[in-house]
Amino acid sequence: MKIKIQTVAVLSTIVAYIVSCFLLFTTPFYQSLLYGEGGFIRTLFITHLLTGLFLLAAYYLKRSVLKATCALCIIICSFAVLPHSKLLIGSDEIEKYLSVELTAFVFLSVIILVMFAIRLNKYARDWNKWFDETGDKGYIDFIIKNRIKLYSAFTALTTIICLILIAVGFAVLYRGASVLFIILIAVIGLMLLAGCVLFVLRNIRYLNSDRKE
Amino acid sequence: MQKYISATGSLFLLILIIGFLFANNILVMISIIPLIALAFSYFLKVPGEVKIKKTIFKNRATVGELLEVNLKILIGSGYGPVEICDVIPENFELVEGNNYSVIWKGNKVEETEISYKIKCTTSGNYKFNITKWKCGHPVCNFWESGQVENNFFLEITPRLLELKKIRGISTVSKIPMPQGALASMGMTTQDFKEIRLYYPGDPFKLINWKVTSRNLLRGNVWPVVNQFEKEGKKTVWIFLDTSKVMGYGSNVKNVIEYSVESVNGLADYYLKQQCSLAFATYGGSRDVLVTPGSGKHQYYRVLKELIKIKDQRSNNDNSYNSNKTLYDEVYSLRGHFPGVRPLFVIITRFCNNNFYDIQKSVNAMSGYTTRNGLLPSIVVLNIVGYELMTENKSEKLASELLQAMNKIISNELRKKCIWIDWNPAKESLTAVLLKQVVEAR
Known part of the structure; x- marks a missing residue:
């Protein structure tokens, strides 16, 4: 079971990397490098060389390539996500290459894949630790399977909610949403934000008082 | 959980603020992910209401005896993995079973049992009361830990050696056995x-x-x-070295534990032979003196002190930094010796560092005791501990070299007393003492 988990984690990371590279390719800056002065093959080579050096450094310092790859995927994606910021100059240019909804969807998939890969890696480590201590392979497989099922449910729910948000936030808003609708969305957003801040503070206060007792 | 909530909450706020700052809808959308994780951590509870009931079938055992421990675990609420670890004190060895377990808490109340067997390798009083647990959230990456305390104390007494008289053969022993020996003080x-x-x-x-x-x-x-003739019992004085020199060996098998065993065995034997026994330690941070006495009561007095003697580990430090040397001890107790002509038994681990002290002490003791043939009634039991720490052939060879070197250094000293070398890794004390017995012709 441990080998299966680790294989899936590695495959997720590879897919996340490929998808984030695809996102990078859709940025105007990278497109100009590929088809401009840099040259197609040279730009690709330098990009992957830098990636390889980063991963080597991570392995040498932290002995962990998976987490470094995941961090690299997020960094690469940020080159495609940040240009969609309304306050940045020239933010309209990226719309020509990839629409904001598609960027959001691809970015979401990278995030989900990266989260899944990191979590599966952790489960593989737990499997190792528990097997060394107890030696009961069958029961440990049962526990890990249950954890994977629950995490998959969490990931699925997160994906559905984010897809709904993409649909509501981008498709509806950008395609003729009324002022009232926008105000409603803004109010809901602010309430959500305020509620989260309150929830976090209350929980911290509750746990602090629990500890003092 | 607090750390997890703070970290996830901070991440959510950070992404949201950056999203608002840059007016980036994608980041605002992504910030919902840590929020969903927070919601899961709040609504899906970590396993709780952990109750652990421990039972040990005995609270008093001897060194090397097997003890069975049973744990009944009940997890009342929550959902997720639970790690249970029953903390075993330092000098115990796990023989059978496992003191660690991982359990999955599902929808129902989870009840399970763990049992295992342990063996203690050193005498003493031990607290055996902590069982630790760790409950993990099924989705989020945090664990809650705690411990359950049960009131359990174990008393481990030293092993009693089977020292018996050999009957049917005319034998002569090099060890003076003070049977029916007479004293110069007491009733006429x-x-x-x-x-x-x-x-x-x-x-x-x-x-x-x-x-x-x-x-x-x-x-x-x-x-x-x-x-x-005066009526009197032969007195036996046992001196036990408790300095750092005796801390040689591993946590499970060490010289001090074997020395405690030998004192226990010899004390039991001499007291059963109606001798008057006294016990003193030297070299340790706490010196013990049990004044001469006889009978079962004296045995329990000695045993009580033996249980309190703790292993003074020195972490490869072979220095003889004793607080009171053997000679100092003998000098301070010299008032007890005149007239009783006692048998002296010194239990130590001979090395270069304590050679002069033992030599001086043997010379001093010779003046107070009788002669058993050519030698005075002084027995030095040298516990050779080098092999207790050997793991491979070259280490074993090194230990044999050290033993040979010590034999050369102690050559002169061996002629002044009854010297017994005991290698606990190879043989028992009973076997070593039997070797001192030769058939009389």
């Missing part, structure tokens, strides 16, 4: 010893009038008295 018996001159203070009834009148005829006017 009916056994005649000698006639000696009268000293002022002697009772008149002891004057032997026949011999006195015969001496008068010869011209000797001074009376003579009968001298009878």
Whole structure:
């Protein structure tokens, strides 16, 4: 079971990397490098060389390539996500290459894949630790399977909610949403934000008082 | 959980603020992911209401005896993995089963049992009361830990050696066995010893009038008295080295534990032989003195002190930094020795550092004891501990070299006392003592 988990984690990371590279390719800056002065093959080579050096450094310092790859995927994606910021100059240019909804969807998939890969890696480590201590392979497989099922449910729910948000936030808003609708969305957003801040503070206060007792 | 909530909450706020700052809808959308994780951590509870009931079938055992421990675990609420670990004290060895378990808490109340067997390798009093647990959230990456305390104390007594008299064979032992030996102090018996001159203070009834009148005829006017043997028990003094030198060996098998075993065995044997036994330690941070006494009560007094002796590990430090040397101890107790002619037993681990102290002490003791043939009644039991830490052939070779070197250094000292080398890795003390017995011709 441990080998299966680790294989899936590695495959997720590879897919996340490929998808984030695809996102990078859709940025105007990278497109100009590929088809401009840099040259197609040279730009690709330098990009992957830098990636390889980063991963080597991570392995040498932290002995962990998976987490470094995941961090690299997020960094690469940020080159495609940040240009969609309304306050940045020239933010309209990226719309020509990839629409904001598609960027959001691809970015979401990278995030989900990266989260899944990191979590599966952790489960593989737990499997190792528990097997060394107890030696009961069958029961440990049962526990890990249950954890994977629950995490998959969490990931699925997160994906559905984010897809709904993409649909509501981008498709509806950008395609003729009324002022009232926008105000409603803004109010809901602010309430959500305020509620989260309150929830976090209350929980911290509750746990602090629990500890003092 | 607090750390997880703070970290996830901070991440959510950070992404949201950056999203608002840059007016980036994608980041605002992504910030919902840590929020969903927070919601999961709040609504899906970590396993809780952990109750652990521990049972140990005995609270008193001897070194090397197997003890069975049983744990009944009940997890009342929550959902997720639970790690249970029953903390075993340092000097215990896990023999059978496992003191660690991982359980999955599902929808129902989870009840399970863990049992295992342990063996103690050192005598002493041990607290055996902590069981630790760790409950993990099924989705989010945090664990809650705690411990359950049960009131359990274990008393481990040293092993009793099977020392018995060999019957049916005429034997001579190099070890002086003080059976029926007589002392010069105590109550007067009916056994005649000698006639000696009268000293002022002697009772008149002891004057032997026949011999006195015969001496008068010869011209000797001074009376003579009968001298009878004094009733007394042979005293045995056991000196145990508790300095850092004795901390040689591993956590499970070490010289101090074997030395405690040997004191226990010898004390039991001599007390059963109606001897008067005294026990003293030297070299440690806490010196023990059990004054001479006899019977079962004396044995328990000695045993109580033995259980308190803790292994003083020195972490490869072979320095002899004792607080009180053997010679100092013998000197301070010299008032107990005159007249009783005791048998001295020194239990130590001979090395270059304590050679002079043992030599000086043996010379001092020789003045207080009788001679057993050519040698005084002083037994040095040298516990050779080098092999207790060897793991491979080259280490074993090194240990044999060290033993040979010590034998050369102690050559002169061996001629002044009864020297017994005991290698616990190869043989038991009973076997070593039996080797001292030879068939009489």
